[in-house]
Amino acid sequence: MKANNKANLFIVLFLLFHTLLNAQADEKIFERLNGLKNNVFDFYNVDGYEISFITMSGNFDPKTISKRYRGFKLKADAIVNSDSSLPLENYVVHKQLGTGDELEGYASYYFMKTGNKDIAAVSFVSNHVTDLAFQRHFVGLILGKKIPDNVYSSPRTDSVNFGGRKLYLGGVCHWMNPNNIQCSGNGQMNWSVCKSQEQADFVLEQQRISVMKQRNGKVLTDEMVDIIFEGSEVKARKVIWDFTGITSVLVGMTGGKTLTIFFVSAPVRGNFISCVLSFWNNDRITKSGLAPLLDEVMTIPAGIEKKEEE
Secondary structure, three states: OHHHHHHHHHHHHHHHHHHHHHHHHHHHHHHHOEEEEOOOOEEEEEOOEEEEEEEEEOOOOHHHHHHHOHHHOOOHHHOOOOOOOOOOOEEEEEEEEOOHHHOOEEEEEEEEEEEOOEEEEEEEEEOOOOOHHHHHHHHHHHHOOOOOHHHEOOOOOOEEEEOOEEEEOOOOOEEEEOOEEEEOOOEEEEEEEEOOHHHHHHHHHHHHHHHHOOOOOEEEEEEEEEEEEOOEEEEEEEEEEEOOOOOOHHHHHHOOOEEEEEEEEEEEOOEEEEEEEEEEOOOOOOOOOOOHHHHOOEEOOOOOOOOOOO
16 A cells, blocks of 8 residues: 555646646747737747747648638648647658758648537648647647737837837838838848757858848848847857849839848747848938847947948
């Protein structure tokens, strides 16, 4: 009898310990996570992933899923596999985006039957190889409604969750994507909060490669510079891109001739941020030599930058 009591106590303690570890792991994820909601989608960004969640109605079969979620560009004959580790009836699709030198990243799509006529879909898009354990866990957090309200930024950008610090932007900017803010005439930045420096460096390098593949314009300068980013003294890659004489929608909208881009990977409040910051030569430039949005998160200790000649 005593042996049984000891065995039962061990099981209870083991389960409590396991639950505590899971809760602590989730808290670390929530520290890195930023979310946005609109009337249709929930969007998230964490560890280099852009994640979306939406529920639609319809029969749970490949033909209906392909039709209802046509934005994912999946043919019915590609929706065939399931994941037995998930508790609900499901279909899962993993695919590469682009091929060869034009490889743009990886995408995973999870479709789950959550009701008689309800189909929940969670998509993951990233530049890095698929992490199935993370994806399965995050799907569980979404379906279990375990994501706390404090991870969500305001859709109006009056306050933005930047790696655990609120940026108060007064609603003058707009979201391009999760963790991608554009402030007309005041700069733009996109970022991801990662769990390690190695992961942040990798995400940043993939973003840099993607930017440098652009066929419009030419690089004027490409150099490493010293900056202070969210309190950390780090090296950043500074690239000035020349669009003089180039005809494109982007240039036409901005009216700019040169675009200055900073690529930064840095430790921030116990995590690590990969961030790309940019501004046009005709944006509003402060005494720091940067656009106002960039002033919110970085400084250049070497002195005042000169505005590029128009």
